[in-house]
Amino acid sequence: MNIQQNHVIKSVANALQYISYYHSPDFIQAMASAYEKETHQTAKNAIAQILINSKMAAIGQRPMCQDTGIVNVFVEVGMDIVWVADLSLEDMINEGVRQAYTKAENPLRASIVKDPLFSRVNTKDNTPAVIHTRVVKGNRLNFIVAAKGCGSENKAKFTILQPDSNVVDWIIKTIPTMGAGWCPPGIIGIGVGGTAEKAMLMAKESLMDPIDIQDIAQKINPSNLEKLRLKLMEKINNLGIGAQGLGGLTTVLDVKIKDYPTHAASQAVAMIPNCAATRHLHFSMDGSGVATLPEVDMSIYPELEMDYSKYKKVDLDTLTRQQMTQWNIGDTLLLTGTLITGRDAAHNRLKQMLGNGEGLPEGVDFKNKFIYYVGPVDAVGDEVIGPAGPTTATRMDKFTDMMLEETDILGMIGKAERGTATTQSIKKHQASYLIAVGGAAYLISKSIKKAKKIAFVEMGMEAIYEFEVKDMPVTVAVDTQGANIHVQNLG
Structure with missing residues (x-):
């Protein structure tokens, strides 16, 4: 069987564009089910925003999340394949990544940096x-192509237990330490056995399987591994972390x-979470040519509209610290x-400038403003962002x-x-910390005028x-008195 280079490149590029939006x-159906049974209103709002x-x-056909991920590819190569190619398979895949992330109609955020120990220069095309x-x-050539956001990837955990140690105990103790930065509700992948790197690889691979826990729950004779999945x-x-760490059932x-x-x-x-941008x-x-990708059935989406009737309207341009004292966590x-926006690299530059007296x-001008931690995707067409x-x-x-002491931000x-x-610093300065929903990036962008x-x-x-x-939805996570919504849900 002849596999042509340009077909591999195009197939990878098409797949990465497809999964960006x-x-x-199975994920939509599982999230819709979680929405229907959720009784915690703040968490229910978060799930609604994600859907x-x-x-x-x-x-x-724009990215569901601004973090369009680091590309993970699992590929099985048939021994009988005949290649019609000048590039190595790795180079073909990376060319597909390059084309996907630089596509003019839907550019994806380039997040990959080379020289990770030192200069950390962005490769500009999300390769390798x-x-x-x-x-x-x-x-045949069998692919699994994934884009893994680092909010979830950074929460990966690993340990080597004694042979008779209880894996369930370690997992339940460790889950809260992952915080809410992995954007739950999502999927937890676990790898047990082999060696250190094998366990991590199995945990990552497991996230590529379909959501089928409800089918497992209906089985008359589940296997020991399936029973363990249900138990976990x-x-x-039951830990009550919930959507975005806001509490709730899922x-x-x-x-x-x-x-x-x-x-x-x-x-x-090994344990690796997958986020709400699975x-x-x-x-x-x-x-026979470029891979055919699945047709999308839009009818699987529940009919939802955001209910903003219980949201408080806030004018950021006239907001005062005194007004913020009326906010409570969960509002x-x-x-x-x-x-004003700023992420890691911007904060580092600001620290250098303030430290050497440049200002x-x-x-x-951050005075009496909120700073939004965001790295947006570039705008296309008539988009603002x-x-x-x-x-x-x-x-x-x-x-x-x-930032609180030297720039006079409100929060x-x-x-x-x-x-x-x-949290103590926020209380000291009578500031506030608000959360937007991770996994609702395109929805949030429409509030940016x-x-x-x-x-x-x-x-x-x-x-x-x-x-x-205009009308950007957020939730109060730390108020001016230092109350912290995540402390009560994450412990």
């Missing part, structure tokens, strides 16, 4: 991918487990006015004292929890923007 049907965002992204290859019998699903959801939609023979003295255990696609190539707000960059969901705020904890907007010291880069333009998505927003 289409959730798989509405997913449908909007599918219709608009992380590629796992197996040679198997047959004459129940125990994790933290995980499924628990996946793969195992492998291991040394008698060892029990390697993105992966399976396809095969048989030499839902609609923000209108000016926001803030020309045109940047591309998908612009929050990044994990915990990474900015080390800069929070500086911050991001996703996930803040540390104890940061104007956007312009005002500093560090050369840093791409890490640049500082000024946004003008």
Whole structure:
């Protein structure tokens, strides 16, 4: 069977574009089920935003999340394949990544940096991918292409337990330490056995399987591994972490487990979460041309509209610290006015400038403003900005004292929890921390009415923007008195 180079490149590129804006049907159905049974209103609102965002992204064919991920590829190569190619398979895959992420009609955010220990320079096209290859019998090329956001990837956990240690105990103890930055509800992948790297690979691979826990629950004679999945699903959801760490009934939609023979003295255990922007696609190539991707049935989406009737409207341009004292954790707000953005690299530059007496960059004034932790996707067509969901705020904890003390910001907007010291600093300065829904990036972008880069333009998505927003939905996570919504749900 002849496999042509251009067909591989095009198939990979098409798959990556496809998963940037289409959730798989099993995920939509599982999320719809979670929405229907959720009784915690704040969590229910978060799930609704994720579902509405997913449908909007599918219709608009724009990314469901601004973090369009690091590309993971699992490929099985048939031993009987005849190649019509000048490039290696790895180079073909990376060319497909390059074409997908630089497509003019739907550019995807380039997040990959080379020289990770030192310069960390962006490669500009999201290459290279992380590629796992197996040679198997047959004459087909089987792909799993995934885009893994780092909000979830950064929460991966690993340990080597004693052979007689209880894996369930370790998992249930460890899940809360992952915080909410992995954007639950999602899927937990677990690998047990083999060696350290084998366990991690199995955990990642398990996330590529369909959500089928409800089918497992109906089986008369589930296997021991299936019983363990059901047990863990129940125990994790009973922790009460819930959507975005806001509490509620559903933290995980499924628990996946793969195992492998291991040394008698060892029990390697890996755990990797997949977020609310679960993105992966399976396809095969048989030499007949570019892979055919699945048709999308839009009828699987529930009919939902955001109910903003209980949200408080806030004018950011006249907001005072005194007004913020009336906010309580769990309050839902609609923000209108000016926001200034900034992520990791911008905060590092600001720290250097303030530290050496330069002051803030020309045109940047944080006084009485909120800073939004975001690295948006570039706009296309008549868009003001591309998908612009929050990044994990915990990474900015080390800069929070500086920002509150030296820039006079009112507060911050991001996703996930803040540390104890940061929460105390927020209280000290009578500031606030608000969360937007991770996994609702396209929906949030529609509340941004104007956007312009005002500093560090050369840093791409890490640049500082000024946004003008109208009715941007957020939830109070840390109030001016230091109450923290995530503490009560994550412990």
